[in-house]
Amino acid sequence: MPFANYKLPEAALSKVQKEDxxxxxxDLLVSYFGEIARPTTMVLIEEVPDGGYGRADEVFIMPDEYRAKD
Structure with missing residues (x-):
């Protein structure tokens, strides 16, 4: 069973964008493994709250202009 796990800032994508x-x-994983993989492919999108991620000792808060507009 192919499995993909995305961790994104909370509210970075709209519901429609997540579905897409x-x-x-x-489709990408099926292109590698064939149609037999489609029914068992799992895609998990985890939303990380502001302040729950960072890089190089900097804690990130996503600016409102980058948040998805539903």
Whole structure:
């Protein structure tokens, strides 16, 4: 069973964008493993709250202008 796990800032994608990401990821994995993989492919999108991630000792808070507009 192919498995993809995305960790994204909370509210970075709209519901429609998440659905699109799931479909495109599934199609990508099927292109490698064949149609037999489609029914068992798992795509997980985890949203990380502001302040729950960082890099190089910097804690990130996503600016409102980068948040998805539903």
């Amino acid at each position: 990401l799931i479909h495109k990821t599934t």
